[in-house]
Amino acid sequence: MTDQPPVHKPTTRRRQLLGRLSLPERTFITDALRTETVGGMLLLTATGVALIWANVWPHSYESVLDYTIGPSTPLHLDLTLANWAKDGLLTIFFFVAGIELKREFVAGELRTPSAALLPVIAAVCGVALPAILFVLVNSGSGGHPSGWAIPTATDIAFALGVLAVVGSHLPSALRAFLLTLAVVDDLIAILIIAIFYSSGIKFWALGLAFAGLVLFWFLHRRGVKGWYLFMPLAVVVWALMHESGIHATVAGVAMGLTLRCHREGDEEHSPGEHIEHLVRPISAGLAVPLFALFSAGVTISGPTLREVFTQATPLGIVIGLLVGKTVGIFGGTRLAARFTRAELNPQLKWADLFAVSVLAGIGFTVSLLISELAFRDNPTLTDRSKTAVLVGSLLCALVATVLLKLRNRHYRALCEEEGRDTDGDGIPDIYQEDDPAWRARVSEPTEDLPGERPEPGR
Known part of the structure; x- marks a missing residue:
């Protein structure tokens, strides 16, 4: 009887968590987050101005907030500046969020169930646990459980503004995770609202708003173009949604979701990507900072x-943001990774994900x-x-800043590796390393330029 050779079972490669992004996705994330980072800086500035204004000149601040402007029509659009900021400006913010969500589902991290599972579970846990902690803290006498949704949101602009201030070179995979998490978080937030x-x-108003959304979608899908057509239609849909009793920002998300975000033919950018590129600076640089200016002004004192x-x-809000968001996002991601057998990127540690989870506790807007x-x-x-x-x-x-600073040197090295472009062709080397033609090209000795040739006898 002869010995049989051992049978080797084929091994399945485990999916990588926080792995390298594709080059188009990395480019999109970089461009999007660059705008959000600038917006985050403006958001921080607007918050500081609001706090100073409300505490130094409180009567002036209140009078500006209560100033009424707008036509007194059957749709009741004579609103205070505070309501215009809350119902109007944030509609632009949620419009961009709707486009981001649509793009994530058709071309981004959420396009496949396996890829979407981790950020979706992380976002859901990051919403559920803060709400549970808030309700527990407010379950006794004197509590107000109706505010359970306050600590459930993540503010990507504020988080990136903090990153810009502390100078953290966060790798693109962690930034993409934070952005995808915030996109799903925004969807949950608008459903809650x-x-x-x-x-x-x-x-009657809700039905007319829905009819306007259908017309918006139909015209867009038929290839009709012209801001002079879509802008008035969008305003009408927003006004009807506002009158219906559904919060007006829902109109922004709904219109964003109607846009086509996949490319057809020889398109370099889909219509949704093009519109997002135009509107995102308005949202991040104008709408959200102005909302903060009219909403963040609260009186700060010892009592x-x-x-x-x-x-x-x-107290429930503070615990929900600091503990609930952190534990919910980090714990949900670890559990999902364990049950889906996803393997963490070897260049990163779980401590990195924990720091990002703390950063996601910035709720703000x-x-x-x-x-x-x-x-x-x-x-x-x-x-x-x-105030909470x-x-x-x-x-x-503050906590996220400390945690990220501890790993900032490692992040800087990863970012330098991600962006290294030896041959100057605009494509980082890490996306070309497996190409034999590229390796041969970069290994060839370069000729001296005419002005750099050594002189005879030297």
């Missing part, structure tokens, strides 16, 4: 800060919006909640 913070639904850590509602919606009949509680959002976001920013 539409379902839980809408009241007095007027079905106010003490209430943040002694009253149930603000959407958290401020939900604070106003949850306690619209209680201005004192609204201001207390906004600012404190919780600041704590997340």
Whole structure:
């Protein structure tokens, strides 16, 4: 009886978590986050101005917020500047979020179920755990469980603004994870707003808004072009959605989702990508900072800060942002990676993902919006909640800064490797290393330039 050779079973390659992005995806992420980083810096500046304005000249700040402008029509568009910022400017923000979400589903990280699973689970856990912690803290007497959604949001612009300030060279894979997480988070936030913070639904207005959305989609799919046509239609859809009782920002997301975000024929960019490229600077550089200017101005004092850590509602917000978002995102990602047998990029550590999870606890923009919606009949509680959002976001920013600084040297080396372009062709070397023709080209000795040839006798 002869010995049989051992049978080797084929091994399946484990999917990599936070692996290298494709070159088109890396280029898109880099361009998008560059705009968001600038917007984040403006957002930080606008927040600082709002706080100084509200604390040094409080009566002036309140009078500006309460200034009413707009036509007194059957659609009730004579709104205060604070409401225009909340219902109007943030519609632009959510319009961009809708395009981002559509693009992620058709061409980005969410286009395949296996790739979408990790960021979706991370985002869902990052929404669920803060809400649970908030409700637990507010379950006793004196609590207000209706504000459960306040600590559930992630503000990508504010987070990138913090990164710009601390100078962290975060690798593109971690930045892409943060952006994808924020996109899914925005979808969940708009669903929460539409379902839980809408009241007095007027079905005639909602039906007309839906008809306007169908017309918007039909004209776009038929290839009709012209901002002079789509802009008035978008305003009408927004006004009808505002009148319907559904929060007006839902119109922005819905219109963003109707755009085509996949390329056809010889298109260099899809219509959705082109429109996003035009509108994103307006959203990040104008709409969101102005919203912060009109929403972040709360009175800061010793007693106010003490209430943040002694009253149930603000304490639940701080715990939700700092603990709930961090543990939810990090724990959800680790569990999903374990059960899907995904393998972490060997160039990174779980500590890197933990630091990004802390950074994602910066709620700000959407958290401020939900604070106003949850306690619209209680201005004192609204201001207390906004103060808690600012404190919780600041704590997340400080903790994340410390954690990222500890690994900043390693991040800098990874970023230099990602961006190295030996032959100057505009394509980083890491995307060409497996090409024999490229290796042969870069290994050839370069000839001296005429002006650099050594002189005879030297």
